[in-house]
Amino acid sequence: MKKLIIALVGQPNVGKSHLANALSGSNLKIGNFAGVTIEKALAVFTKESYSIEMIDLPGLYSLDDFSADEKVTKDFLMNESYDLILNVVDSTNLERNLSLSTQLMELNKKMVIALNMDDEAQKEGIEIDAEYMSQLLGIPCVKVSSKTKANIDILTKTILHISDSEIHASKLFFSDPIEIELQKITTFLDEKHFHHKIYSNRSIAIGLLLQRKHIYALMHEFPLFI
Amino acid sequence: MNLSQTPKHIKVVIKTISAQSFLKKRLLSLGLSVGKEIEVTEMSLQKNTIKIALGFSAIALRMEEAQMIEVEVVA
Ligand SMILES: Nc1nc2c(ncn2[C@@H]2O[C@H](COP(=O)(O)OP(=O)(O)OP(=O)(O)O)[C@@H](O)[C@H]2O)c(=O)[nH]1
Numbered sequence: 001m002k003k004l005i006i007a008l009v010g011q012p013n014v015g016k017s018h019l020a021n022a023l024s025g026s027n028l029k030i031g032n033f034a035g036v037t038i039e040k041a042l043a044v045f046t047k048e049s050y051s052i053e054m055i056d057l058p059g060l061y062s063l064d065d066f067s068a069d070e071k072v073t074k075d076f077l078m079n080e081s082y083d084l085i086l087n088v089v090d091s092t093n094l095e096r097n098l099s100l101s102t103q104l105m106e107l108n109k110k111m112v113i114a115l116n117m118d119d120e121a122q123k124e125g126i127e128i129d130a131e132y133m134s135q136l137l138g139i140p141c142v143k144v145s146s147k148t149k150a151n152i153d154i155l156t157k158t159i160l161h162i163s164d165s166e167i168h169a170s171k172l173f174f175s176d177p178i179e180i181e182l183q184k185i186t187t188f189l190d191e192k193h194f195h196h197k198i199y200s201n202r203s204i205a206i207g208l209l210l211q212r213k214h215i216y217a218l219m220h221e222f223p224l225f226i
Numbered sequence: 227m228n229l230s231q232t233p234k235h236i237k238v239v240i241k242t243i244s245a246q247s248f249l250k251k252r253l254l255s256l257g258l259s260v261g262k263e264i265e266v267t268e269m270s271l272q273k274n275t276i277k278i279a280l281g282f283s284a285i286a287l288r289m290e291e292a293q294m295i296e297v298e299v300v301a
Pocket residue numbers: 010011012013014015016017018019057058059060116117118119120144145146147148
Protein backbone atom coordinates (compact mmCIF):
# COMPACT_ATOMS: atom_id res chain seq x y z
CA MET A 1 0.00 0.00 0.00
CA LYS A 2 1.30 3.43 -0.93
CA LYS A 3 1.65 5.96 1.84
CA LEU A 4 0.45 9.49 1.29
CA ILE A 5 1.04 12.39 3.64
CA ILE A 6 -1.27 15.36 3.19
CA ALA A 7 -0.79 18.71 4.91
CA LEU A 8 -4.00 20.61 5.49
CA VAL A 9 -3.23 24.31 5.31
CA GLY A 10 -5.51 27.32 5.42
CA GLN A 11 -6.37 30.53 7.16
CA PRO A 12 -7.91 30.28 10.65
CA ASN A 13 -11.47 29.06 10.90
CA VAL A 14 -11.94 27.98 7.28
CA GLY A 15 -12.99 24.45 8.24
CA LYS A 16 -9.71 22.49 8.05
CA SER A 17 -10.53 20.27 11.02
CA HIS A 18 -14.08 19.65 9.86
CA LEU A 19 -12.82 18.79 6.41
CA ALA A 20 -10.23 16.41 7.89
CA ASN A 21 -13.08 14.67 9.65
CA ALA A 22 -15.24 14.55 6.55
CA LEU A 23 -12.40 13.19 4.39
CA SER A 24 -11.28 10.54 6.82
CA GLY A 25 -14.78 9.36 7.61
CA SER A 26 -15.00 7.36 10.79
CA ASN A 27 -11.39 6.20 10.66
CA LEU A 28 -10.17 9.33 12.33
CA LYS A 29 -7.50 9.17 14.96
CA ILE A 30 -6.50 12.44 16.41
CA GLY A 31 -3.15 12.55 18.16
CA ASN A 32 -0.61 15.09 19.23
CA PHE A 33 2.81 15.56 17.76
CA ALA A 34 5.67 15.28 20.18
CA GLY A 35 7.84 18.27 20.81
CA VAL A 36 5.59 21.11 19.81
CA THR A 37 3.51 23.26 22.06
CA ILE A 38 0.78 23.74 19.52
CA GLU A 39 -1.31 20.78 18.56
CA LYS A 40 -1.02 19.25 15.14
CA ALA A 41 -3.82 16.76 14.71
CA LEU A 42 -3.28 13.66 12.64
CA ALA A 43 -5.86 11.53 10.86
CA VAL A 44 -4.98 8.13 9.39
CA PHE A 45 -7.27 6.26 7.00
CA THR A 46 -7.14 4.16 3.84
CA LYS A 47 -8.65 4.83 0.43
CA GLU A 48 -8.23 2.68 -2.68
CA SER A 49 -4.60 1.50 -2.53
CA TYR A 50 -3.48 4.34 -0.30
CA SER A 51 -2.74 4.68 3.35
CA ILE A 52 -3.40 8.36 3.95
CA GLU A 53 -2.02 10.45 6.75
CA MET A 54 -3.59 13.86 7.08
CA ILE A 55 -1.93 16.53 9.16
CA ASP A 56 -4.24 19.27 10.35
CA LEU A 57 -1.96 22.26 10.87
CA PRO A 58 -2.82 25.40 12.86
CA GLY A 59 -4.50 28.05 10.72
CA LEU A 60 -2.38 30.94 9.48
CA TYR A 61 -2.98 34.13 7.51
CA SER A 62 0.39 34.16 5.76
CA LEU A 63 3.84 32.56 5.74
CA ASP A 64 5.42 35.72 7.16
CA ASP A 65 6.08 34.43 10.71
CA PHE A 66 3.71 36.82 12.40
CA SER A 67 2.95 34.70 15.45
CA ALA A 68 4.27 31.57 17.17
CA ASP A 69 1.51 29.26 15.96
CA GLU A 70 1.86 30.57 12.42
CA LYS A 71 5.53 29.70 12.64
CA VAL A 72 4.69 26.09 13.61
CA THR A 73 2.78 25.65 10.39
CA LYS A 74 5.39 27.41 8.30
CA ASP A 75 8.24 25.40 9.81
CA PHE A 76 6.35 22.22 9.10
CA LEU A 77 5.77 23.21 5.48
CA MET A 78 9.41 24.17 4.97
CA ASN A 79 11.15 21.35 6.81
CA GLU A 80 9.01 18.24 7.14
CA SER A 81 8.32 15.68 4.48
CA TYR A 82 4.85 15.43 3.01
CA ASP A 83 3.43 14.68 -0.42
CA LEU A 84 0.73 17.21 -1.00
CA ILE A 85 -0.75 20.44 0.33
CA LEU A 86 -4.50 20.51 0.68
CA ASN A 87 -5.16 24.24 0.84
CA VAL A 88 -8.54 24.78 2.47
CA VAL A 89 -10.18 28.11 1.66
CA ASP A 90 -13.40 29.76 2.77
CA SER A 91 -15.48 30.29 -0.37
CA THR A 92 -17.19 33.30 1.19
CA ASN A 93 -13.81 35.03 1.70
CA LEU A 94 -11.99 33.97 -1.40
CA GLU A 95 -9.79 37.00 -2.04
CA ARG A 96 -8.33 37.14 1.45
CA ASN A 97 -7.83 33.36 1.48
CA LEU A 98 -6.04 33.38 -1.86
CA SER A 99 -3.31 35.65 -0.54
CA LEU A 100 -2.12 32.65 1.47
CA SER A 101 -2.65 30.32 -1.50
CA THR A 102 -0.25 32.36 -3.63
CA GLN A 103 2.39 32.04 -0.92
CA LEU A 104 1.82 28.29 -0.79
CA MET A 105 2.29 28.17 -4.55
CA GLU A 106 5.86 29.36 -4.03
CA LEU A 107 6.69 26.16 -2.15
CA ASN A 108 6.80 23.96 -5.26
CA LYS A 109 4.66 21.22 -3.80
CA LYS A 110 1.76 19.33 -5.26
CA MET A 111 -1.38 21.18 -4.26
CA VAL A 112 -5.15 20.89 -4.31
CA ILE A 113 -7.49 23.71 -3.28
CA ALA A 114 -10.68 22.84 -1.40
CA LEU A 115 -13.24 25.61 -1.83
CA ASN A 116 -14.91 24.86 1.48
CA MET A 117 -18.16 26.28 2.89
CA ASP A 118 -19.73 26.02 -0.53
CA ASP A 119 -23.11 25.67 1.19
CA GLU A 120 -22.63 29.13 2.77
CA ALA A 121 -21.40 30.60 -0.52
CA GLN A 122 -24.47 29.35 -2.32
CA LYS A 123 -26.70 30.84 0.34
CA GLU A 124 -24.96 34.19 -0.10
CA GLY A 125 -25.30 34.02 -3.86
CA ILE A 126 -21.55 33.71 -4.44
CA GLU A 127 -20.76 31.85 -7.64
CA ILE A 128 -17.28 30.44 -8.09
CA ASP A 129 -16.19 29.00 -11.43
CA ALA A 130 -14.00 26.26 -10.00
CA GLU A 131 -13.09 24.89 -13.39
CA TYR A 132 -11.81 28.22 -14.68
CA MET A 133 -10.04 28.85 -11.40
CA SER A 134 -8.28 25.47 -11.72
CA GLN A 135 -7.11 26.41 -15.22
CA LEU A 136 -5.88 29.83 -14.16
CA LEU A 137 -3.91 28.56 -11.19
CA GLY A 138 -2.82 25.24 -12.64
CA ILE A 139 -4.12 23.72 -9.41
CA PRO A 140 -7.30 21.65 -9.14
CA CYS A 141 -9.96 23.54 -7.19
CA VAL A 142 -12.91 21.57 -5.84
CA LYS A 143 -16.02 23.10 -4.27
CA VAL A 144 -16.91 21.22 -1.09
CA SER A 145 -18.86 21.54 2.08
CA SER A 146 -17.58 19.73 5.12
CA LYS A 147 -20.94 20.52 6.69
CA THR A 148 -23.21 18.87 4.09
CA LYS A 149 -20.40 16.51 2.89
CA ALA A 150 -21.07 17.62 -0.68
CA ASN A 151 -18.28 16.71 -3.15
CA ILE A 152 -16.07 15.15 -0.48
CA ASP A 153 -15.67 12.04 -2.65
CA ILE A 154 -14.64 14.16 -5.65
CA LEU A 155 -12.08 15.93 -3.49
CA THR A 156 -10.61 12.59 -2.39
CA LYS A 157 -10.42 11.39 -6.01
CA THR A 158 -8.73 14.64 -7.03
CA ILE A 159 -6.17 14.32 -4.25
CA LEU A 160 -5.35 10.72 -5.25
CA HIS A 161 -5.13 11.69 -8.91
CA ILE A 162 -2.73 14.56 -8.20
CA SER A 163 -0.51 12.42 -6.03
CA ASP A 164 -0.27 9.90 -8.87
CA SER A 165 0.64 12.60 -11.40
CA GLU A 166 3.87 14.45 -12.03
CA ILE A 167 4.30 17.79 -10.30
CA HIS A 168 4.16 20.79 -12.63
CA ALA A 169 5.27 24.36 -12.12
CA SER A 170 2.68 26.67 -10.61
CA LYS A 171 1.17 29.45 -12.66
CA LEU A 172 2.17 32.27 -10.39
CA PHE A 173 2.39 35.51 -12.36
CA PHE A 174 3.13 39.01 -11.16
CA SER A 175 2.67 42.53 -12.54
CA ASP A 176 4.95 43.53 -15.43
CA PRO A 177 7.64 45.42 -13.46
CA ILE A 178 8.07 42.43 -11.14
CA GLU A 179 8.03 39.93 -13.99
CA ILE A 180 10.86 41.88 -15.68
CA GLU A 181 13.01 41.70 -12.54
CA LEU A 182 12.17 38.03 -12.05
CA GLN A 183 13.29 37.38 -15.59
CA LYS A 184 16.63 39.10 -14.90
CA ILE A 185 17.30 37.02 -11.79
CA THR A 186 16.18 33.79 -13.45
CA THR A 187 18.43 34.46 -16.45
CA PHE A 188 21.33 35.17 -14.12
CA LEU A 189 20.81 31.85 -12.32
CA ASP A 190 20.43 30.00 -15.62
CA GLU A 191 23.66 31.51 -16.93
CA LYS A 192 25.47 30.28 -13.82
CA HIS A 193 24.02 26.82 -14.55
CA PHE A 194 22.39 26.85 -11.16
CA HIS A 195 20.02 23.96 -10.41
CA HIS A 196 18.32 23.25 -7.15
CA LYS A 197 16.66 19.91 -6.46
CA ILE A 198 13.43 21.39 -5.12
CA TYR A 199 13.17 24.96 -6.32
CA SER A 200 13.19 26.08 -9.93
CA ASN A 201 15.27 29.15 -10.75
CA ARG A 202 12.07 31.11 -11.18
CA SER A 203 10.91 30.08 -7.69
CA ILE A 204 14.25 31.18 -6.29
CA ALA A 205 13.96 34.50 -8.11
CA ILE A 206 10.50 34.98 -6.59
CA GLY A 207 11.82 34.10 -3.13
CA LEU A 208 14.71 36.54 -3.43
CA LEU A 209 12.61 39.37 -4.77
CA LEU A 210 9.89 38.91 -2.15
CA GLN A 211 12.55 38.61 0.54
CA ARG A 212 11.64 35.13 1.73
CA LYS A 213 14.05 34.29 4.54
CA HIS A 214 14.29 30.59 3.69
CA ILE A 215 15.34 31.33 0.10
CA TYR A 216 17.97 33.81 1.32
CA ALA A 217 19.27 31.17 3.71
CA LEU A 218 19.33 28.58 0.97
CA MET A 219 21.14 30.79 -1.55
CA HIS A 220 23.62 31.87 1.08
CA GLU A 221 25.19 28.42 0.85
CA PHE A 222 26.17 28.81 -2.79
CA PRO A 223 29.10 30.97 -3.94
CA LEU A 224 27.18 32.28 -6.95
CA PHE A 225 27.46 35.98 -6.64
CA ILE A 226 31.23 36.44 -6.76
CA MET B 227 -9.79 61.06 6.63
CA ASN B 228 -8.21 58.04 8.24
CA LEU B 229 -10.02 55.00 9.55
CA SER B 230 -9.72 56.09 13.20
CA GLN B 231 -11.82 59.19 12.40
CA THR B 232 -14.46 57.36 10.41
CA PRO B 233 -17.93 57.33 11.94
CA LYS B 234 -19.79 54.05 12.33
CA HIS B 235 -21.86 52.52 9.53
CA ILE B 236 -20.48 54.60 6.68
CA LYS B 237 -19.06 52.78 3.69
CA VAL B 238 -15.56 53.92 2.89
CA VAL B 239 -12.92 52.82 0.41
CA ILE B 240 -9.24 52.40 1.31
CA LYS B 241 -7.02 54.98 -0.41
CA THR B 242 -3.58 54.39 1.10
CA ILE B 243 -2.00 52.28 3.82
CA SER B 244 1.08 53.94 5.27
CA ALA B 245 2.56 51.13 7.33
CA GLN B 246 6.00 49.52 7.31
CA SER B 247 6.36 46.57 4.99
CA PHE B 248 5.86 43.89 7.69
CA LEU B 249 2.65 45.38 9.04
CA LYS B 250 1.44 46.24 5.56
CA LYS B 251 1.81 42.61 4.50
CA ARG B 252 -0.08 41.55 7.58
CA LEU B 253 -2.94 43.91 6.85
CA LEU B 254 -2.97 42.64 3.28
CA SER B 255 -3.18 39.02 4.40
CA LEU B 256 -6.17 40.02 6.53
CA GLY B 257 -7.79 41.38 3.38
CA LEU B 258 -7.10 45.10 3.88
CA SER B 259 -5.78 46.54 0.64
CA VAL B 260 -6.12 49.72 -1.40
CA GLY B 261 -9.47 49.91 -3.15
CA LYS B 262 -11.29 47.73 -0.62
CA GLU B 263 -14.67 48.85 0.61
CA ILE B 264 -15.01 48.66 4.38
CA GLU B 265 -17.22 49.93 7.18
CA VAL B 266 -16.62 50.63 10.86
CA THR B 267 -19.23 48.65 12.77
CA GLU B 268 -18.18 48.98 16.41
CA MET B 269 -15.96 51.10 18.58
CA SER B 270 -14.70 50.25 22.05
CA LEU B 271 -15.70 52.57 24.89
CA GLN B 272 -12.23 54.08 25.31
CA LYS B 273 -12.01 54.35 21.54
CA ASN B 274 -8.82 52.32 21.35
CA THR B 275 -10.20 49.49 19.26
CA ILE B 276 -12.56 49.39 16.31
CA LYS B 277 -14.34 46.60 14.55
CA ILE B 278 -14.65 46.80 10.81
CA ALA B 279 -16.66 44.83 8.30
CA LEU B 280 -14.98 43.73 5.09
CA GLY B 281 -16.86 41.46 2.73
CA PHE B 282 -18.04 38.54 4.81
CA SER B 283 -15.51 38.99 7.57
CA ALA B 284 -15.00 41.24 10.56
CA ILE B 285 -11.64 42.51 11.75
CA ALA B 286 -10.67 44.26 14.96
CA LEU B 287 -7.99 46.93 14.71
CA ARG B 288 -6.21 49.07 17.25
CA MET B 289 -6.47 52.81 16.73
CA GLU B 290 -2.73 52.97 15.96
CA GLU B 291 -3.23 50.75 12.95
CA ALA B 292 -6.50 52.43 11.98
CA GLN B 293 -4.67 55.76 11.80
CA MET B 294 -2.40 54.37 9.10
CA ILE B 295 -5.32 53.63 6.81
CA GLU B 296 -6.52 56.57 4.71
CA VAL B 297 -10.07 56.21 3.51
CA GLU B 298 -12.62 58.10 1.45
CA VAL B 299 -16.40 57.98 1.71
CA VAL B 300 -17.94 55.93 -1.08
CA ALA B 301 -19.81 58.27 -3.41
N1 LIG C 1 -21.55 26.17 6.74
C1 LIG C 1 -20.38 25.54 6.87
N2 LIG C 1 -19.69 25.64 8.00
C2 LIG C 1 -18.51 24.99 8.10
C3 LIG C 1 -18.00 24.20 7.04
N3 LIG C 1 -16.81 23.69 7.43
C4 LIG C 1 -16.58 24.15 8.68
N4 LIG C 1 -17.60 24.93 9.10
C5 LIG C 1 -17.72 25.61 10.40
O1 LIG C 1 -16.65 26.54 10.49
C6 LIG C 1 -16.14 26.61 11.81
C7 LIG C 1 -14.65 26.38 11.82
O2 LIG C 1 -14.38 25.03 11.47
P1 LIG C 1 -13.00 24.33 11.88
O3 LIG C 1 -12.97 23.02 11.17
O4 LIG C 1 -12.81 24.33 13.33
O5 LIG C 1 -11.97 25.35 11.21
P2 LIG C 1 -10.37 25.26 11.22
O6 LIG C 1 -9.95 25.73 9.88
O7 LIG C 1 -9.93 23.91 11.63
O8 LIG C 1 -10.01 26.35 12.29
P3 LIG C 1 -8.57 26.58 13.01
O9 LIG C 1 -7.98 25.22 13.29
O10 LIG C 1 -8.90 27.35 14.21
O11 LIG C 1 -7.74 27.37 12.04
C8 LIG C 1 -16.93 25.60 12.62
O12 LIG C 1 -17.93 26.29 13.31
C9 LIG C 1 -17.54 24.67 11.58
O13 LIG C 1 -18.77 24.16 12.00
C10 LIG C 1 -18.76 24.12 5.82
O14 LIG C 1 -18.40 23.48 4.83
N5 LIG C 1 -19.94 24.81 5.80
